[in-house]
Amino acid sequence: xxxxxxxxxxxxxxxFLPLGVWRAYxxxxxxFLLLYTASALSxxxxxxxGQLSLAHGAFFGLGAYGVGLLEPHVGTLxxxxxxxxxxxxxxxxxxxxxxxxxxxxxAIASLAFSEVLRxxxxxxxxxxxxxxxxxxxxxxxxxxxxxxxxxxxxxxAVGLSLWAEHSPxxxxxxxxxxxxxxxxxxxxxxxxxxxxxxxxGSLVAGLAGGVYAMKALFINPYEAFSLGRAVEALVIxxxxxxxxxxxxxxxxxxxxxxxxxxxxxxxxxxxxVYGAILxxxxxxxPRGLMGLWRRRRG
Amino acid sequence: xxxxxxxxxxxxxxxxxxxxxxxxxxxxxGVVGIVNFAHxxxxxxxxxxxxxxxxxxxxxxLLALGLAFLAAFLVGALTYxxxxxxxxxxxxxxxxxxTFGLSILLQNLALLLFGADTRVVAPPYQAAxxxxxxxxxxxxxxxxxLLSLALLLLLQAFLTRTPLGLAMRAVxxxxxxxxxxxxxAERVYLLAFGLAAALAGVxxxxxxxxxxxxxxxxxxxxxxxxxxxxxxxLGNLRGVMPAALVxxxxxxxxxxxxxxxxxxxxxxxxxxxxxxLVGRAWRWG
Numbered sequence: 001x002x003x004x005x006x007x008x009x010x011x012x013x014x015x016f017l018p019l020g021v022w023r024a025y026x027x028x029x030x031x032f033l034l035l036y037t038a039s040a041l042s043x044x045x046x047x048x049x050g051q052l053s054l055a056h057g058a059f060f061g062l063g064a065y066g067v068g069l070l071e072p073h074v075g076t077l078x079x080x081x082x083x084x085x086x087x088x089x090x091x092x093x094x095x096x097x098x099x100x101x102x103x104x105x106x107a108i109a110s111l112a113f114s115e116v117l118r119x120x121x122x123x124x125x126x127x128x129x130x131x132x133x134x135x136x137x138x139x140x141x142x143x144x145x146x147x148x149x150x151x152x153x154x155x156x157a158v159g160l161s162l163w164a165e166h167s168p169x170x171x172x173x174x175x176x177x178x179x180x181x182x183x184x185x186x187x188x189x190x191x192x193x194x195x196x197x198x199x200x201g202s203l204v205a206g207l208a209g210g211v212y213a214m215k216a217l218f219i220n221p222y223e224a225f226s227l228g229r230a231v232e233a234l235v236i237x238x239x240x241x242x243x244x245x246x247x248x249x250x251x252x253x254x255x256x257x258x259x260x261x262x263x264x265x266x267x268x269x270x271x272x273v274y275g276a277i278l279x280x281x282x283x284x285x286p287r288g289l290m291g292l293w294r295r296r297r298g
Numbered sequence: 299x300x301x302x303x304x305x306x307x308x309x310x311x312x313x314x315x316x317x318x319x320x321x322x323x324x325x326x327x328g329v330v331g332i333v334n335f336a337h338x339x340x341x342x343x344x345x346x347x348x349x350x351x352x353x354x355x356x357x358x359x360l361l362a363l364g365l366a367f368l369a370a371f372l373v374g375a376l377t378y379x380x381x382x383x384x385x386x387x388x389x390x391x392x393x394x395x396x397t398f399g400l401s402i403l404l405q406n407l408a409l410l411l412f413g414a415d416t417r418v419v420a421p422p423y424q425a426a427x428x429x430x431x432x433x434x435x436x437x438x439x440x441x442x443x444l445l446s447l448a449l450l451l452l453l454q455a456f457l458t459r460t461p462l463g464l465a466m467r468a469v470x471x472x473x474x475x476x477x478x479x480x481x482x483a484e485r486v487y488l489l490a491f492g493l494a495a496a497l498a499g500v501x502x503x504x505x506x507x508x509x510x511x512x513x514x515x516x517x518x519x520x521x522x523x524x525x526x527x528x529x530x531x532l533g534n535l536r537g538v539m540p541a542a543l544v545x546x547x548x549x550x551x552x553x554x555x556x557x558x559x560x561x562x563x564x565x566x567x568x569x570x571x572x573x574x575l576v577g578r579a580w581r582w583g
């Protein structure tokens with residue numbers, strides 16, 4: 001809890017710190033760090049029920065396209081909210097069909113879902129096709145607007161995650177994850193818990209996508225619906241520590257920082273590192289950085 | 299009418315390769331109990347092997363078929379030994395994440411090594427067609443279809459006639475009892491996983507001629523195979539061929555009859571998957 005507060009404090013104050021020549025770069029990179037970390041937390045929220053979501057890239061993309069299509073007509077905040085609702089609706093649709101079934105169906109369907117959305121974004125008449133869509137900047141281009149919007153998205157994600165961690169909902173989620181039949185016997189409404197978790201997760205991911213669009217100023221199907229986004233959203237919590245709030249925050253800082261460096265070094269194919277981290281973390285570090293830290297303490 | 303029959307014919311020929319890839323996926327799912335998101339990457343390995351052999355030494359893809367079978371079997375067996383075996387008893391989420399990580403790793407490794415360009419293996423007979431009355435059959439798709447069918451029949455014979463095949467089916471049905479009968483489950487898993495990869499590797503060689511080799515070629519097939527396997531029922535090998543036929547025919551019909559369907563073909567598998575899942579959710583409540 002202390003760690004989480006400290007983390008948020010650093011990012012609130014970042015624009016006011018004397019960073020010298022690094023300020024512009026750090027604030028720029030900070031926006032992406034905040035957004036990717038928020039979508040990682042939102043993935044973790046779903047993973048806590050034992051569901052593997054590979055659709056977080058799609059929720060992110062839906063939020064981005066929602067903002068891209070609506071912002072010119074309705075303004076910044078309404079567009080953000082509608083983009084997020086769009087992602088939420090699609091999650092309800094996907095979840096209501098697949099979450100009743102064995103977990104692997106959800107994983108497969110969510111992966112297929114994100115691939116199909118990219119195809120649709122490429123083919124539909126109003127999305128700008130493969131070229132993409134220009135997006136107006138947030139609040140008419142106020143300088144720190146994207147940064148604080150991104151921070152707000154992360155704050156929402158952290159708030160939801162802390163709520164889920166410190167309320168009875170945590171027990172319901174853990175019960176769904178560990179054994180569905182037992183959870184049912186204990187009176188947990190398994191499908192509802194999973195669906196609510198997915199809905200919350202997709203809303204946050206949609207918000208993150210929306211702010212991303214306003215920051216990037218231009219979106220195309222390959223960027224917005226990239227599988228890389230989904231990979232990132234799941235590697236960060238696994239590396240940091242699953243089913244915690246602090247884990248994804250730590251993982252986000254380390255991995256997004258690493259990514260910034262790697263992208264300069266290898267342009268395409270930097271995801272190779274994420275694949276390797278994913279495999280190594282599952283095999284040797286199943287509780288992530290948080291696990292390392294706890295082991296040292298006790 | 300002729301167009302319609304030609305469309306069906308094209309779909310039918312494609313169904314063979316689909317069934318071959320999906321059968322491998324069903325094997326690893328049914329026997330080993332692993333959801334293998336990296337299944338398509340074994341196909342990619344086969345496709346690039348075929349490309350490299352052809353580009354460097356001019357080796358005919360027909361010869362590459364055998365090599366790809368062995369190479370992919372080896373890759374599959376190593377994957378099982380090094381990565382899958384340690385997580386056999388881990389939660390399903392971890393298993394899926396592991397294979398997904400492997401898929402990402404191999405895809406991007408291929409991207410680093412070969413770039414994003416698509417590579418085609420073009421032997422002299424690539425464009426050859428046979429005329430069958432008013433219809434045309436591509437020699438390569440026809441050959442791929444017949445070969446796939448032959449391989450699937452061989453697999454069927456292996457699973458029903460040989461002791462090892464029977465052991466494999468026994469392990470698929472029950473985790474405990476075969477051990478009591480002296481069947482070493484781990485060896486059977488190794489064999490099944492290797493075999494699954496080998497089938498995908500062979501399909502990869504066929505696709506390097508029919509389609510192309512690219513970093514993401516396998517990924518598309520992973521998704522399509524999942525759609526087929528979901529339609530057939532998890533781990534149900536007999537259902538794979540009809541399910542593959544459904545998918546391939548649906549794709550062929552969409553690409554012929556839906557205006558601008560060329561790009562939408564890539565979404566058909568999702569419709570099939572979605573309908574299969576809705577059907578399943580209804581039946582089981």
